[in-house]
Amino acid sequence: MSDLYARHRNVLPDWLALYYEEPLEITHGEGRHVWDAAGNKYLDFFGGILTTMTAHALPEVAKAVSEQAGRINHSSTLYLNRPMVDLAERVAHISGIPDARVFFTTSGTEANDTALLLATTYRRSNTVLAMRNSYHGRSFSAVGITGNRGWSPTSLSPLQTLYVHGGVRGRGPFADLSDAEFVAACVEDLKDLLGHTRAPAALIAEPIQGVGGFTSPPDGLYAAFREVLDAHGILWIADEVQTGWGRTGEHFWGWQAHAQNGPPDIVTFAKGIGNGMSIGGVIARSEIMNCLDANSISTFGGTQVTMAAGLANLGYLLEHDLQGNSRRVGGLLIERLRGVAAHDPGVREVRGRGLMIGVELTRPGTDLADPDRASAVLEAARADGLLIGKGGGHSTSVLRIAPPLSLTVAEAEEGAAILESALRATQ
The missing domain is CATH 3.40.640.10 (Type I PLP-dependent aspartate aminotransferase-like (Major domain))
Incomplete structure (x- = not known):
């Protein structure tokens, strides 16, 4: 357990949720990427819960x-x-x-x-x-x-x-x-x-x-x-x-x-x-x-x-017409993920609009939510350099994908490839 994690647990509420078995400290970001305290670089597909809307460290905002x-x-x-x-x-x-x-x-x-x-x-x-x-x-x-x-x-x-x-x-x-x-x-x-x-x-x-x-x-x-x-x-x-x-x-x-x-x-x-x-x-x-x-x-x-x-x-x-970019790049990303889902019996649905995309995971052959696999996919994606979120009403079994709206086509493809690998690794 890291010193910061131990300090977090000692002074903050138990109900303050953290992602990952080994929680992540993000120290800085640029564009669609962030870095952790160990120097690892990640493609950010969650943007601080849809909050970093345009880009990390956007010069105009700074x-x-x-x-x-x-x-x-x-x-x-x-x-x-x-x-x-x-x-x-x-x-x-x-x-x-x-x-x-x-x-x-x-x-x-x-x-x-x-x-x-x-x-x-x-x-x-x-x-x-x-x-x-x-x-x-x-x-x-x-x-x-x-x-x-x-x-x-x-x-x-x-x-x-x-x-x-x-x-x-x-x-x-x-x-x-x-x-x-x-x-x-x-x-x-x-x-x-x-x-x-x-x-x-x-x-x-x-x-x-x-x-x-x-x-x-x-x-x-x-x-x-x-x-x-x-x-x-x-x-x-x-x-x-x-x-x-x-x-x-x-x-x-x-x-x-x-x-x-x-x-x-x-x-x-x-x-x-x-x-x-x-x-x-x-x-x-x-x-x-x-x-x-x-x-x-x-x-x-x-x-x-x-x-x-x-x-x-x-x-x-x-x-910079980021709404238009969200429509174009998001549309490509959704179709790419639907292609991945077609070969995964545990993906119930890929849904969303623009750069607001959900991938719902269920136990194969059923409509039963699969929160354990969702957590495993988050871990596998992180290991390969991609940060995503999760949610869902019946259980936290929906992967939530919401990158900054300036996402490029190349970054969308990179993230989709990492997510495809994470899904395969957890089947």
Whole structure:
């Protein structure tokens, strides 16, 4: 056991999860690669849980942070803050929400917490609809709406949460239906649910479930839900913490695959926008954002140095069309992995969009999750120089692949080859 690992175990919570039998200390990175304390180099296909969105040590972001830190790091929201206003204007413009207001937080958990505060206050209801297999953060309220048992340590909650079908296409009672039939069945389930409860404040949903194993419904499901929600005055919150900023390739926001009835009432974001800096936030129509009738501030949300990073990172992403790169390189990577999966009876499905790809592992000939093999694949991939993640609702048996959006074709092929070798070695 390393000295750092021993110190970690002595002073940090037991429930603070670590990957690998011999946990890894990452000391520095560049582009799509990172190095550990022993000097080993790895191709990074997880990006600090989809957070290093553009590249490690991106010069444009490093320069912006350094220059801002040389002036002032922080003043709180009690003072005018030019970088915060600048980034809020850009985010509001690209959100698609009319008359949008933006509130910055320090994490996706806090962003979802704020969205729940807004929705329940605006609607005067503490009932919330959430998706089965979902994950929305680790705070008390966010855990209370998380539909994934592995990440919800308590049933106590300030909210009454009702869980809806539809977030998982390939499992559950509607899995064998066609896409159109699946959507229709989920809509009928929603209607039936609403007939047995007081009017909820909102439906919160990830367009693609992150921790749940990169699973998603057919396009248009949330648009169909929206027709039902609107009839009851129920808000739609899109949790874009993992799907936002072009990661899915086809769209800038994940909700745009369900956009027939316009944008959500509220959008939450975090992770990739800061490229490693602590930025989260909420976008909402002004009437919703302004519904609070008490004072509020954020000590660290919108602090100048993180806003400078966000501005530089967003500018780089847009100027270099990383959404398009995600679509092109991600499409190639998905097809390459599907070719590998065709020869592996333990791979149930390769799914995803852009550079948000899940490889679900099951015991051959069954639908039973295989978390032991998933852990073994992580170890084998690391040994050959590739870092990936894992997740999944029934068990952590889905390999999660989410590299920085600047991934090259050559790097995608290199990573796929390592993953193919790791899968073969664990059959």
